[in-house]
Amino acid sequence: xxxxxxxxxxxxxxxxxxxxxxxxxxxxxxxxxxxxxxxxxxxxxxxxxxxxxxxxxxxxxxxxxxxxxxxxxxxxxxxxxxxxxxxxxxxxxxxxxxxxxxxxxxxxxxxxx
Amino acid sequence: xxxxxxxxxxxxxxxxxxxxxxxxxxxxxxxxxxxxxxxxxxxxxxxxxxxxxxxxxxxxxxxxxxxxxxxxxxxxxxxxxxxxxxxxxxxxxxxxxxxxxxxxxxxxxxxxxxxxxx
Numbered sequence: 758x759x760x761x762x763x764x765x766x767x768x769x770x771x772x773x774x775x776x777x778x779x780x781x782x783x784x785x786x787x788x789x790x791x792x793x794x795x796x797x798x799x800x801x802x803x804x805x806x807x808x809x810x811x812x813x814x815x816x817x818x819x820x821x822x823x824x825x826x827x828x829x830x831x832x833x834x835x836x837x838x839x840x841x842x843x844x845x846x847x848x849x850x851x852x853x854x855x856x857x858x859x860x861x862x863x864x865x866x867x868x869x870x
Numbered sequence: 871x872x873x874x875x876x877x878x879x880x881x882x883x884x885x886x887x888x889x890x891x892x893x894x895x896x897x898x899x900x901x902x903x904x905x906x907x908x909x910x911x912x913x914x915x916x917x918x919x920x921x922x923x924x925x926x927x928x929x930x931x932x933x934x935x936x937x938x939x940x941x942x943x944x945x946x947x948x949x950x951x952x953x954x955x956x957x958x959x960x961x962x963x964x965x966x967x968x969x970x971x972x973x974x975x976x977x978x979x980x981x982x983x984x985x986x987x988x
Contacts, residue, residue, distance in 0.1 A: 799978040857965050861915035
């Protein structure tokens, strides 16, 4: 039981390049989330998926797209990376319903040059 | 709108001291959840506790205790007899219902960096 896994752990991109961050969970969570963490800012929600087949914008969605491929997998795509997207990205899965404790993956550290 | 304030950006203590991390929140909801997460230097986010808005009973887990007071909208976290391994960033978070109450959205405070010195 791995919980929430993320790949890659670390990535360096050049401005304008694209990439997809992968997230998978084996905890049977209906809800999944993508956050970014920047120094002094806490965690901010980028996108979330309340259930398979649905996605919604969070607080900072610009420059990102997501895909809820199935119940287990929720990917985050940067179509044209910018230095402002340098951050640590966390994926999380949530309990269902109501008692929404979110369990986090180990994070992906992204550097955009 | 909801807001979580962790006014203490950094705290430094000596091992075995007690330390309290403050968290003040704002919400218009009557049903909500409060959380504490720990982020050690290794970077992962570790869930510590969840408390719902209808349960104001304080909780103790080993050296950790939490004081929830709706009257002051606070959910403070105390570590008794701190240890070096407690050094981490601690986040308080608030979730409120959305989508008709079937899911919750989590808003984090900016975190408090706790350093426990030997």
